Amino acid sequence: MTVLERSTATDSIADVLVRARPALERVLASYDVLPEDAEDLLQDTYLTLLYKWEKVQCPEAWLIGTLRKKCIMHWRRVRKRMMDSMDEVLLEILSEPERPTQDRQDLKRDFERVLGNLPDRCQRLLRLRYILGYGPGEVAVEMGYQPSSIRKITSRCLANLTRELVAVGFLEVDDE
Amino acid sequence: MSERSRGGFMPRTEEHPRSTDLGRFVRGELPRETAREVVRHLLAGCAECRRATGAWWPRELTASEPLGRAGAPRPEAAGDGAPPSEPAEMGRRRGSGDPVVVALAAHASAAAYRPMFDRVARSLAARERLFAAERLAARELRAELAPLPAEERRQRVAGSPELLTWPMVEALLDESRERGFTDAADAIDLAHLAIEIADRLDEERYSAAAVYDLRARAWSHLGNALRIGSRFREAQEALDAAREHLERGSGDVAERCRVLTLQATLYGDQRRFEEAYGLLERVVRAARRVEEGNIEGGALLRMARLAQLEGEPERAADLFARSLDRIEPHEEPRQMLVASHNLVHLLVDLGRPREALERLDSVRSLHQSLGGRLDLLRFRWLEARVFEELGWLGKAIEVLTEVREGFLEDGLAFDVALASLDLATIHSRLDRHAEVRRLAEETLPIFQSREVHREALATFLVFLDAARRDRASVSLIREVAGKLRRAIHPTR
Numbered sequence: 001m002t003v004l005e006r007s008t009a010t011d012s013i014a015d016v017l018v019r020a021r022p023a024l025e026r027v028l029a030s031y032d033v034l035p036e037d038a039e040d041l042l043q044d045t046y047l048t049l050l051y052k053w054e055k056v057q058c059p060e061a062w063l064i065g066t067l068r069k070k071c072i073m074h075w076r077r078v079r080k081r082m083m084d085s086m087d088e089v090l091l092e093i094l095s096e097p098e099r100p101t102q103d104r105q106d107l108k109r110d111f112e113r114v115l116g117n118l119p120d121r122c123q124r125l126l127r128l129r130y131i132l133g134y135g136p137g138e139v140a141v142e143m144g145y146q147p148s149s150i151r152k153i154t155s156r157c158l159a160n161l162t163r164e165l166v167a168v169g170f171l172e173v174d175d176e
Numbered sequence: 177m178s179e180r181s182r183g184g185f186m187p188r189t190e191e192h193p194r195s196t197d198l199g200r201f202v203r204g205e206l207p208r209e210t211a212r213e214v215v216r217h218l219l220a221g222c223a224e225c226r227r228a229t230g231a232w233w234p235r236e237l238t239a240s241e242p243l244g245r246a247g248a249p250r251p252e253a254a255g256d257g258a259p260p261s262e263p264a265e266m267g268r269r270r271g272s273g274d275p276v277v278v279a280l281a282a283h284a285s286a287a288a289y290r291p292m293f294d295r296v297a298r299s300l301a302a303r304e305r306l307f308a309a310e311r312l313a314a315r316e317l318r319a320e321l322a323p324l325p326a327e328e329r330r331q332r333v334a335g336s337p338e339l340l341t342w343p344m345v346e347a348l349l350d351e352s353r354e355r356g357f358t359d360a361a362d363a364i365d366l367a368h369l370a371i372e373i374a375d376r377l378d379e380e381r382y383s384a385a386a387v388y389d390l391r392a393r394a395w396s397h398l399g400n401a402l403r404i405g406s407r408f409r410e411a412q413e414a415l416d417a418a419r420e421h422l423e424r425g426s427g428d429v430a431e432r433c434r435v436l437t438l439q440a441t442l443y444g445d446q447r448r449f450e451e452a453y454g455l456l457e458r459v460v461r462a463a464r465r466v467e468e469g470n471i472e473g474g475a476l477l478r479m480a481r482l483a484q485l486e487g488e489p490e491r492a493a494d495l496f497a498r499s500l501d502r503i504e505p506h507e508e509p510r511q512m513l514v515a516s517h518n519l520v521h522l523l524v525d526l527g528r529p530r531e532a533l534e535r536l537d538s539v540r541s542l543h544q545s546l547g548g549r550l551d552l553l554r555f556r557w558l559e560a561r562v563f564e565e566l567g568w569l570g571k572a573i574e575v576l577t578e579v580r581e582g583f584l585e586d587g588l589a590f591d592v593a594l595a596s597l598d599l600a601t602i603h604s605r606l607d608r609h610a611e612v613r614r615l616a617e618e619t620l621p622i623f624q625s626r627e628v629h630r631e632a633l634a635t636f637l638v639f640l641d642a643a644r645r646d647r648a649s650v651s652l653i654r655e656v657a658g659k660l661r662r663a664i665h666p667t668r
Binding site for chain 2: 013014017021022024025026028029030031032033034035039042043044047048050051059065066069070071072073075076078080081082083084085086088089090092093106107110111113114165166167169
């Protein structure tokens with residue numbers, strides 16, 4: 001066999017799926033994906049293999065690797081939802097005028113205590129956003145960031161803050 | 177349960193959130209009002225609840241950082257009982273009767289996924305038949321479209337809904353890639369057409385994320401075709417578009433790395449080396465994290481090419497060698513060939529012919545596998561250089577003569593001239609001036625019969641004149657060969 005020939009030249013896609021199935025089940029279980037979410041991930045993985053079939057040299061390894069990546073992406077989306085929720089809730093509760101004064105003071109003190117563990121620039125950015133209620137553009141101007149990059153920087157700071165509050169989902173780093 | 181018995185910490189809020197609420201909060205599925213209470217509680221610094229959120233995250237992705245970083249006291253530090261063990265926590269989750277928890281418990285064994293696998297496999301079988309038919313049609317249509325002028329191709333596609341398929345996009349991109357170095361304008365037009373079709377693909381039918389990946393690939397192809405045509409600003413715009421599409425794609429690291437690598441290649445062409453290296457290093461890191469050796473190797477290979485362009489042969493050789501360690505030859509034989517051929521070349525240039533010799537067999541076998549008579553001839557030429565550096569002059573002459581004959585058969589005047597000069601160098605080393613003269617006289621008419629530009633011909637005539645007077649020294653011949661190479665490839 002030359003190096004150009006596929007090792008699986010005689011395999012059909014169905015054969016590969018049957019062989020890979022136990023390993024794929026283990027991947028889903030190891031990533032704690034709910035069956036209803038898993039069906040979408042699996043369907044997407046299978047379809048993508050179908051489309052890339054002629055380019056993929058080792059379909060079994062590809063399937064396992066791709067499903068694993070999709071599981072990670074799935075949890076990234078979950079984490080994003082959680083961070084969005086955190087962002088909205090912080091904006092709400094830290095700027096509520098009707099909250100009793102003592103409660104508001106406690107809340108701000110708690111918030112400041114958590115901020116104290118973050119890098120200085122993150123502290124400043126998050127104070128501007130949540131305590132003073134600045135919009136993203138205003139934060140960028142105040143801190144000297146490019147408007148185009150403020151979204152990313154804010155996300156990073158919010159992720160730092162969330163990491164202080166929630167013990168999940170921050171092991172792997174984004175590609176970019 | 178009192179607050180003290182829950183870990184010794186006294187949050188300001190009245191109650192700990194329910195475990196299932198923590199779970200829903202982690203998944204971003206908690207109603208706003210309850211989410212407010214959870215956040216308030218976590219802000220108050222409840223270390224136990226913070227830890228409990230970890231039970232809702234897959235262990236594969238959970239950072240094992242120490243608790244209490246938020247300034248909240250650790251339960252054990254507070255001296256009031258250890259946190260519940262993990263089985264206790266899981267038991268608490270599963271005993272709650274919450275549907276999410278029940279589902280989690282149900283799939284504790286992989287068996288929970290079995291019915292779903294059967295359903296997906298059945299639906300895939302139908303898709304496979306459809307896709308096979310589309311692929312077959314795309315092959316035929318590619319052959320039909322390829323020879324048409326650009327405008328006619330466009331009209332044909334516009335009036336044919338049957339062309340709006342995934343395989344058709346791929347077929348056009350393949351055609352675009354093949355034309356890249358011979359007809360840049362056509363390569364660009366084909367990539368544009370592929371984008372038009374990709375934009376009209378049915379996202380339901382193919383899976384939206386996969387379609388966005390394909391669109392990103394089409395835009396990055398266009399960017400590369402524009403780069404080859406030296407239209408750098410437009411190339412950048414196309415690569416920006418590719419990255420935007422990736423944001424909505426499947427998150428496939430391979431797709432992302434492909435775009436970043438092409439971006440780095442564009443930077444390299446613009447001599448923005450630092451930015452190019454920066455991107456390629458990111459690709460290397462990303463690829464390593466997901467154990468994509470071929471992608472990592474491909475990025476290292478491009479870094480090596482940049483080092484070559486910058487005139488850093490030692491660094492380039494090191495990078496080529498590292499890329500060879502990462503690339504899987506059965507999967508990426510062409511990349512393997514490029515890296516190993518270039519490495520041998522550099523090792524000779526660096527005066528390390530023994531190491532070059534050790535690699536010759538593997539390079540030869542790759543060339544033989546991949547066909548390409550001309551590439552094989554160029555490999556034999558390289559082989560002759562290795563032999564010459566090792567002092568095996570007879571063997572070098574034998575191989576170079578064969579190479580020169582090969583180029584003659586193909587009518588490649590410059591290559592004939594350069595191979596002749598290499599051959600003449602060895603004869604000169606052996607004081608065989610008659611051979612040097614013969615080579616020079618034989619090569620002149622080949623040069624003259626082609627449309628060789630004046631500078632190259634003038635350079636060759638310097639050598640001819642010296643050869644006729646038996647004064648063609650090794651250093652003179654090497655100088656002439658160097659000038660001739662630069663006249664042909666000014667950037668090298």
